[in-house]
Amino acid sequence: MGIPHISSRWYDAWYFRHSCGKPYERNEEWLRFFRAIADRIVAEIRPRTVLDVGCAMGFLVEALRDRGVEAFGIDISEFAIRQARDDIKAYVYVASVLDPLPSALPSRYDLVVCIEVLEHLPSNRVDEAIKRLCQLSDDILFSSTPDDYREITHLNVQPPEYWAERFALHGFFRDVDFDASFITPWAARWRRSSDPFHRVxxxxxxxxxxxxxxxxxxxxxxxxxxxxxxxxxxxxxxxxxxxxxxxxxxxxxxxxxxxxxxxxxxxxxxxxxx
CATH class of the missing domain: 1.20.5 (Single alpha-helices involved in coiled-coils or other helix-helix interfaces)
Structure with a gap:
């Protein structure tokens, strides 16, 4: 059996109702979670522009924009993008990290956020996706579950060292002084480094x-x-x-x-x- 092809039809209403641990919908619990992430991003990173790759219903995009950040989002789920808040719909797009960004979006960002997304890609597309992330920004907040094999669309669940190696191939290394656990326990901030190898x-x-x-x-x-x-x-x-x-x-x-x-x-x- 070959590696499955990615299909946007997997990420429909049923997926968001049953495959995210708890129903993923506009409610106070999810909004509070993303508001807390936005608060930490604004306080500790202070980006002017942000791209949320795999933004789902745009909750982080709206939280950042409510705090004055020029935030945008992409997601392959047409269903999810349709659920975005009305005033946010102009800033979220149906698109894949594997494809060129929609022409209306900026080509570079102060920060890219990618939360629980790349495990949904087959292993033979991961390097391509990471290359795209690294082209979009020199600063990436990243999280990918190291152990959730139960979700059927998780095609490439990997431990943290796997992602460290993949990012290092593009000159990105973990910011060891930044605590990204406000996203998930395994989240990390990867930054482009021009430091010599011995300093890293x-x-x-x-x-x-x-x-x-x-x-x-x-x-x-x-x-x-x-x-x-x-x-x-x-x-x-x-x-x-x-x-x-x-x-x-x-x-x-x-x-x-x-x-x-x-x-x-x-x-x-x-x-x-x-």
């Missing part, structure tokens, strides 16, 4: 070292807390046979609960529990 490696190593040390320190603290929890439980067992059992148990339970809460906090920081 230095930046990556700086970030890796800090995260590795944090991981080791948290793991060490967790093991210490585990030992303390075991000690307190042993004391609790002994106290059952002595006087003032209730008072001692309450005190020990308070200490144990504090430790359990700290362990949960550490595991969350490490990403081991949601």
């Amino acid at each position: 490696v230095r930046n990556y190593e700086r970030k890796f070292w800090r995260l590795w040390r944090e991981n080791v320190e948290l793991r060490t603290k967790l093991l210490e807390m585990r030992d303390e929890l075991a000690r307190l439980e042993a004391i609790k067992d002994v106290s059952r046979h002595g006087e003032n059992q209730y008072i001692r148990s309450c005190s020990l339970m308070t200490g144990m609960n504090k430790i359990k809460n700290f362990i949960k906090h550490c595991l969350t920081r490490l990403g081991w529990i949601p």
Whole structure:
């Protein structure tokens, strides 16, 4: 069986109702999500022009325009584009990242946003799509699920290092000091770099070292807390046979609960529990 061809008919009303985790429609939850993204983009990147590739119903485009940014969007779904807010319809177009932009759109942008889009492309079209993104801007906010294989239109689900390699082929590297997790936990900001290779490696190593040390320190603290929890439980067992059992148990339970809460906090920081 060959690689499926991309079809805009996949992205109809049924798709947006059933294939986005929750119904993708104009409601306060989705609007609040994209408003929050727009707020962070405006505050931390400050672009004058933005292209949202795979804009769906244009929620991010409208949020950015409401904040004074000259934003545009493209999406292959005719259904989604028809759902855009009336005053936004002039700025969103039925188009694919694989094709030349509509003539009415600018050819370059301060920022390109591409959220959960490229996993919908077959693997043999990904490099072409990334090349187009990199031609449109020197600054790209990008997110693509690393593990959602259940959605039937996800033709090329890949881990973060796959996308890092693809962008690096075009001279784009992760901005290791920018936290894009306000979009998704795996989102990243890719920027064109003219730095020599040794400087790029230095930046990556700086970030890796800090995260590795944090991981080791948290793991060490967790093991210490585990030992303390075991000690307190042993004391609790002994106290059952002595006087003032209730008072001692309450005190020990308070200490144990504090430790359990700290362990949960550490595991969350490490990403081991949601």
